[in-house]
Amino acid sequence: MSRTSPPRVSVIIPAYNSMPELTKCVTSVMDQTLGLDKIEIIAVDDGSTDGTAQELDRLAQGCPSLRVVHQPNSGGAGGPRNTGLDMAGGEYVFFLDSDDYLGPDALRRMVAMADENHTDVVLGKMVSVGGRAVPTAVFSHNQPRTDIFSSHAYRTLGCWKLFRRSLIERLELRFPPYRNCEDKPFTAAAFLNADGISVVADYDCYYSRNRQNGNNLTLTAADLVHRMDGTRLCFETVARYLEPGPRRDRIMRRHVEWELCGPLRALLPKESEQRAREVFYPQFRHWAQSYATDGVFQQLAPPDRLIVHLLRADRYEDLMAVVRNAKEDAARGNLVDKGRVYWCHPFFRDPVKAVPDICFDVTDRLPVRHELAEAAWTGDGSVLRLTGHAHIESVGALEAATRLLLRPRGFEHPDIPVPVAADEGGFTVEIDLGTVDSGAPLGPGVWDLHLDVRVRGVSRTVRLRQTLNDPNGERTTPPKREVVTTSRSGHEPTTARPFFTPHGNFSLDVRRTEDEPPCHVTGIAWDTSVPATLIVTGRLTEEPPRHPAPTTLRAEDDSGSAREVPLRYAQHGGHTGFTARLPVGKLPPGHWTLTLRTDDPKRRILVPPTKGLTGTHWFRLSRLGRPYYAKPLPRGSKGALVLRVAPVRLTVALRRRLGRRPGAAGRT
Known part of the structure; x- marks a missing residue:
């Protein structure tokens, strides 16, 4: 199949001894509703010995969109992902592990979310198969446009996301050659530099599973020796892109909790005394001193505060006693003293240990039921x-x-x-x-x-x-x-x-x-059957209304030009509802503020912004089929919904497409 335009998405699949899960992984991409004409699949066989190479070649025979690369084993997933990145020509890149698979509509939904909101990274809802842990907090609801400071996105640093390839190439991002934690610095750098992040939470996009043979890298390379380099790079990445202060502290907290305290508590006691003391302990202590600032320290839970304090104070024996007895000490209960609640750890107020009370203060973390x-x-x-x-x-x-x-x-x-x-x-x-x-x-x-x-x-x-x-x-x-x-x-x-x-x-x-509105807007959405038509629904708050009921939906631009459409009323149960259909596709370019009008010319009822409303595109035949778009502005006029209507800038779109072709200027 010869392409007449670059693919929208390059799906990169690193594969090493991935049978039998590999077949479902690859075919889940082939079956995407986005269409194989818009997808290129780059599967990189990293020196497999179990039939993975032969299965990839078989699948490629029936799918021209699948490109297979065979290379010597690199020891981790980062190497084959880099090979795929060097070959990718898509506007977006998606990394799919060979153990996992996609929901049929996943790529279409994620690409649409990125297109409509001009975001650089899209997270698709992850689903656990067979008990493998997946993040859940970030997927509580759809988020058309957010960032790492306004969402839980930074809590998931796996690379199973949709990335705008121009972001990856601008930052010259590639995966380091580590067996574990290699994707965290990559994703962290993308998050810290992204122009917006989207979350698709209303569709099961990514199915994450453990292999039947149990040889997932996260399981076979889970010890400290395979984690330390990736952890170091995580801290260095955050320090590189964020200035010291509360914003950096908020992001560093995640790494202190998950990459420092968690592995130290779980894995350091399993090492030999010599390696624990001479190899790993100095690195953990350096990170605690360099990155666990007082701002980070205040945000930590008491068990992590205690670990960080002992690292800062260079108390190796006490630290090892704490982590070895962590499970037993966690159940020791609490003590109330002068309006504060303290964890009854053996070190608490021990004059010999001399650990500050703040390391045991759980007051602000106790659940209030x-x-x-x-x-x-x-x-x-x-x-x-x-x-x-x-x-x-x-x-x-x-x-x-x-x-x-x-x-x-x-x-x-x-x-x-x-x-x-x-x-x-x-x-x-x-x-x-x-x-x-x-x-x-x-x-x-x-x-x-x-x-x-x-x-x-x-x-x-x-x-x-x-x-x-x-x-x-x-x-x-x-x-x-x-x-x-x-x-x-x-x-x-x-x-x-x-x-x-x-x-x-x-x-x-x-x-x-006298200010109580006669109605409430209950829904705002694009018509799925008529392009560029906005549907606004609502209901009267009183019957009969104290004030004149609205009669029209009005769109007014910054120059004072206005368009109005009538409200159609109908009885729904015990209340009166209304519907208005605004043909946004007929509005001239500009910023259009939406209100409801009554017979009283002085009374204006705002149509409120809604987080669930995304943008839309259409073609105007009167402009030789030129594409236009409309999208809500992030901040409306005094609380009203404002739509930006504008033509798609063809020169910019063409330049972006040309710049994403393999070998085009600007590739690094």
């Missing part, structure tokens, strides 16, 4: 009654000093404390919104509710939440209620709307009644 059981208005007034339970794990049930805190979100105001009635772990609190603020009503704004749990002098503050759902799988909130009181500034009726955040946290939205 709590649940909001019920929220309801009492009578016809402005009193909101909350009941639930709470306790601090290993310390005890809450006491009478516990308080509820109303905390403002995004505006200046002191926290408002409300007394809580506590009884055997349960709590009840009544919030009179008409007088809660030192005799004045609760002012307009969003107020987040926190529980300041007090037990035996220990204080922990957590967001008040409800994790349990009703039989319909939902959380029941009290209806909104108008609160009419006399405040310091006069007679100002307000409307309070209790609500749960997507994570189950409880909050109050208080607005002046």
